[in-house]
Amino acid sequence: MKVAVLGGGHGCYAAAAELSEKGQEVWFWRREASAFEALNANGGVTVRDHAGTRTVPIAHATASLQEAIEAAELVVIPLPAHTHEDLAAACAPYWRDGQIAFLPPGTLGSVLFIQAARAEGNTAKVRFAETGTLPYLVRKHGPAEIVVSAYATRLPTGVFPRSERDEVLDIIREAYPAVEADADILSGALMNAGPIIHPPLIMMNAGPLEHFEAWDIHNEGTQPAIRAVTTALDAERMSLREALGYSAPHFPLADHYTSDGDEWMYGNAAHEKLTDSGDWREKIDLQTHRYMREDTQLGLSMLVSIGRWAGHPMPVAQGLLALASAITGEDLYASGRTLERLGLASLDRASMTEWMNGGH
Template structure:
């Protein structure tokens, strides 16, 4: 399969390495072309996981092809994998939109309803291509970069519930995507996929309820000593609101309750059982978190949680925990956390009724 990987974060490094090792033809592009220099100069990307440390060739005939030309990167790709933060979707969508062609699949792991943002950008660019945009609830990897040429993967997703926009492309898109990520599982549509996003459930309580130690200590592991019973109870209440929204919208189980992430004997979660222990044992999540600028705030709170809250309002489902966390986050950052371009209001979709939303999710933008 011809795959284009976009981005320079942890997930992009892991995707480039894993998909190349699986014999897909991988082309890799990122905006900061200069940041690729250590990989190009060294000629290898190191990956370290449960199978040990090894090297993947970069720039050779059988390895990862790196390019600074976006049009070249996507021109022959069957699947474009973009594990970039949700706050980068708008600008990426605009530069990517003119280069997409009929039949391509853009995968956003996770998406936070970014599929609609990318589809809108294609429409606004005047590109008539019929593209499928798919999104899931998490990165396919528990991964952290160690420098510019090495990525450590603590775990791989075993289940990736994935929705497609527009949903009329679901059969075709998932048949192709499953060749790249066999863990892909079909769900109803892109909004269902957005409401599977685990980041806005896990991270807001962890960073806001650990605000003291995060600001006091030079580094703090919110997933290890930061995950205490009182915080878990808040997380469970927030996740119950997410599930209530999904049920109110008629989305089917499994809803991948977050409680299964923390147990070894529940239903298999997205990273399999006992994934939380793999994450904390790695030590890779002991880090400095700036509460104003870290991705957990700018992506998981101000994009993902704001979207969840807006869907709750639209569906008339009470979400006091989500709303309360957004209010606290706004007080911490001095920015309005509960509104923005990724809410239903910001996307201009809050005016749709249930039937209108269902038609939009199925058919996409009508020319």
């Protein structure tokens, strides 16, 4: 299958390498051709994981977004949510009928891509899919080297339009066999683990994050009091899903922290693999880091707005978002990824369901 991978982050390099190694023909896009100098000199992406170390060649490294999208059957966008708005506008002219865009995860980013294409006058019938996490626990260790601590084993994925879900998931499974059928992209967005894991960790570790040169929020930063808040926040997410009529499995985050519960998105004992790697001991700037700008500003605001739309209280999510707004000195709800800003808040539930199914 011909696949485009868009972006230059940790997950983008992992996707380009894994999909190439699986035999897909990959167009790997970054904005600047110079960003691929190290990759070209290296002969590909050097991968270190449970299988050892090897260098994986990439068929097409390109700085032409048009070339990458127009060549692909499947477009994979493993980028932070705060990149979606600009990228959606850049991609808008190039979509063509029958393509699939996969956002792992999405935070309702699919809506931005759909709206940008329509604003461009592009009426191509493109299908979109969103899942609950990046398919990799990965960090770049150089301009052409990555270390993958774990690969996702279960990826609950919602599709727009829902009426084409089964066909779309069959195609995505050629690249990611771990995808599982979720309902629609709203349900898929409510599987996003980032807004559940990261906001409590950065807010409740704010002192050590600002004091020490580096701090591992997933290791010494994950203490019982913080886990209690995370559990309460996740309970709000699952309760909201149920209020909207989405059925289990809801992939409770508690399963990520145990080795004997139901298998979570990265499999059992994934938390130990993450902390053992040491790759998440880092300096986190509470003003700029993606845990604030993606998972809090966009992810938590999304949860709060969906709760408001559904008439379902989200006190822990709203409280954490208020704390984050105080830390940053900004109203993060006003600038967040809300149903109001996406133009969906005026829909009633029946109209939302109709639209998610592929209606107008």
